[in-house]
Amino acid sequence: MYGDIEVMRAHVGRLREQAGDLRAAADRLGARADGVRWPGRAAEALRSRIRDRAAALRGSAERQDQAADVLERHLLEVERRKDAIAAAQRRADALAADGALPDMVLPAPGHKGWLEVSL
Template identity: 70%
Template sequence: MYGDTEVIRAHVGRLREQAADIRAEADRLVSRTESVLWPGRAAEALRGRIRDRAVALRATAERHDEAADLLDRHLSEVERRKEAIVAAERRADLLAQEGKLPAVTLPAPGRREWLEVEL
């Protein structure tokens, strides 16, 4: 059987969780740096660099979300195709029970070749 949907779903969840963790870390870094009562140009330079790093971290989090969205779309397609395979198998079984199954070579159960079988 192709495409273990539970494994894919778990990957989607992990990507979303990582994105949230990365965003939270960016917020923590900025917050901690802003709360330091250190005056001067060096302090401002540090704060600026941390803000820049936080922007980069948030961009990374966004890429994690985008990857999760793409993987989620892939998951939907895998589920759709698996359902189509099951439907084709059921149709073949029904036709066989009725003695109306055409003379075709049928794929093994669960194989993607079921998507190409014309009944």
């Protein structure tokens, strides 16, 4: 059997949740940097470094979202192919019930070979 759609959906959800967590952490970090009120080069260096870290967290969040998008597209394609396999198997079953199934070797149930069967 091929990928479990619900497991993949759960992974997509976790990736999106992690992206949100990273963005929230970046926002909190940025707010703390803005809260540094002492003057001087050391304070500015600290704020700059924290802003860089927050930007890196936002970049990580964006990559998490991209990974979720890719996985979601993949799971939709898996789902589409699983549906096509099931439809081909139903057609073969209907033809067999009518005695009209051509004499041919059919793939095992659920096998991707059903995508190439012409009935």
